[in-house]
Amino acid sequence: MLKPSLTGLLLLSTAALLAACGEPEDTRPGQPVKQRQQAFKEIIKSFEPMGVMLRKGSYEADRFLAFAEKLHAARELPWRHFGADTNYPPTKAKAELWQQPQQFEADKQAFLQASDALLAAAQSKDKARIQPAYDAVHESCKACHDRFKAR
Numbered sequence: 001m002l003k004p005s006l007t008g009l010l011l012l013s014t015a016a017l018l019a020a021c022g023e024p025e026d027t028r029p030g031q032p033v034k035q036r037q038q039a040f041k042e043i044i045k046s047f048e049p050m051g052v053m054l055r056k057g058s059y060e061a062d063r064f065l066a067f068a069e070k071l072h073a074a075r076e077l078p079w080r081h082f083g084a085d086t087n088y089p090p091t092k093a094k095a096e097l098w099q100q101p102q103q104f105e106a107d108k109q110a111f112l113q114a115s116d117a118l119l120a121a122a123q124s125k126d127k128a129r130i131q132p133a134y135d136a137v138h139e140s141c142k143a144c145h146d147r148f149k150a151r
């Protein structure tokens with residue numbers, strides 16, 4: 001038997017190795033973990049450019065609206081891949097996600113509402129509405145990640 005401290009060390013070095021050689025492959029049928037990670041990548045691909053525009057002061061109403069529409073279209077993609085028994089490597093979801101399904105659902109609903117409001121703000125082309133609406137979506141991603149996503 002290994003001493004607990006040594007086991008911890010071994011686990012750590014395994015994690016370091018995995019990080020060094022890239023993620024383990026998702027080998028399950030249908031690849032639910034990979035699918036939801038790709039879905040989140042679609043979300044960030046539309047969300048990130050909006051943040052860049054706002055930070056750089058390069059807001060263009062039509063471009064911004066196009067990204068807000070893209071985000072809105074992508075926002076439903078990840079959730080159906082969080083089925084029961086999909087907590088396995090290479091997931092970055094914390095165990096808490098499967099222990100607190102109601103909180104996860106509440107965080108998801110908050111994100112859906114915030115992305116509705118962002119789309120409405122983008123359609124208004126009223127920049128004073130857009131920054132707070134963008135920030136609210138950002139907060140909704142962060143709230144869920146803080147609770148349910150490992151770094």
Ligand code: HEC
Pocket residue numbers: 033036037038040041043044047090091092093094097104107108111137138140141142144145148149
């Ligand atoms: C309701 C919870 C929740 C919300 C809201 C949420 N995420 Fe996530 N996100 C997760 C979880 C859980 C994972 C980890 C999935 C996995 O690895 O199984 C994740 C993973 C990711 C990843 C990593 C994908 C990868 O390949 O590892 C990115 C990027 C991401 N989210 C971006 C965002 C952005 C941007 C938003 C908001 C616009 C957002 N997420 C909103 C829960 C959420």
